[in-house]
Amino acid sequence: MNWNFVRLWTVLVYLFMFLPVAVVVLLSFNANQFGSFPITGFSFRWFYELASNDAILRAFKTSLLLGTLTAIISTTLGVLASLALVRYKVPGSNFISTLLIAPILVPEVVLAVALLLFLNFLSIHKSFFMLLMGHVIFTLPFVVLVVQARLIGIRRDVEEAAMSLGATPIQTFFQITLPLLAPAVFAGMLFAFTISFDDITGTLFWKPGGVETVPTQIFAMLRNSISPEINALGSVMIFFTVGVPLIGAAIARRLANKQGR
């Protein structure tokens, strides 16, 4: 391939990915009372309005709690399952792996319907708990993939050495394996958190009436029109979902570097 053409093409692809997002950030500082062009001046006004919007603040709290719990539960399940698949000979391990990543391959709408109808059949009504279960099930595959990849890279010898020196398997896990696995555990949790924080399709099916997460709140607000507040909220979300993982990745890298020494 012609290298200059490829380079130009790549620049265009990156522009395509980033320009729309940049426009959201740009417009969130627009003084204009409509959430669109022309830009009439620079203002923090919409961020203030956002901070005093109860519905949005409530949605933020819900999303934070939901994302955090999802991350903790699905990472715990994912780490345990990955340990079994990588460290033991399990009959049918290929099948089990496929089963664990199946939630990615089932269309989210179908997964949402199935879970909704099944829990309703059991007379379990829509609740925060049900929403949480739903989020756990479709973040699990990502955790399993990340953790497994890292676990394969950790040499078995280290664990065996610890055990031959008298450590119990549980001691070995907490003092040897888990610290080595920390970057992947961390990455898995971040993954689960951001996927949960961002999810909308499943959430629309599972959320109890009156409960909104940030994405469903935005979705509801979009039915009217794009208000400048949505752009401001978009900017905050972009900071949250990009800034937080970037800081997280920096921490994970430091953790990994420490181990290297």
Added chain:
Amino acid sequence: MSIEKREARQPWILLSPALTSIALLLIIPLLFIVVYSFWLRTATGADQVGFYLDNWHEVLTDEFYRDILLQTLRIAAITTIVCALMGYPAAYFIARSNGNKAILLLLLMLPFWISYIIRTMSWINILGVSGAFNTFLVGIGLIDEPLQMLYNEVTVILGLVHFLLPFMVLNVYVSLEDIDQNLEDASCSLGATRWQSFLEVTLPLSLPGLAAGGLLCFVLGAGTYITPVILGGPRDAMFANLVFEAIITQLDWPLGSVLSLVLIAVLGSIVLLYNRFLGMRQLMKGLG
């Protein structure tokens, strides 16, 4: 209990929380909607338990459903092709550049983290009547009146490409990274031009990554619900919109079950075909 037996039990203890969750929250619910699809919603709004084929008959024979299914598959297919055409050269650039690959990849991952609904909505800021593009065109005097560019099939595809492109680039990148670069050099030293060596060596070797990226783009695109609602017009509904309508709006759960099963049957058979020829391992490589 002997030590061997205990050893053999340990992995199952570790696996049981995850497998129980998958069984309770995915497998059994999926089997359950099969049962539900044979029930009937009566005029009173209650479900009549039994074995009725009415819903199946309606969905499989009514042209309305068939047309929307075909429309969904067409939109997903076009999206996948556009993603491949845009994504392959970009992935090639990242894999073969001497610069900082980590930064380039990180930049590509960033949109993944930016909220899907924000990214979808951002196109209204670009293409809307008072969006960036119209403002620009009016500003330079090319048009007098803003154009109506939103709410059609093209904008739905645009939104989907914006959402799915990183999946394509990552998968192609992973398979390009696996190719020994000496192969290209060797074919060049044997007289092939750069272009020939790309077409005959690199491209065929990267096809598994292209296929994995394509599968993800297609399946995720065809199952989407939000993009057509935000960026499409009234006639651009996709199959997932029908499911949502049936379940949440009309509360016709048996009909919704049938529609869900049709969607999963169509997309599932594509995943199975992929698995038959390429295997899941490739997909896991790209996702991990």
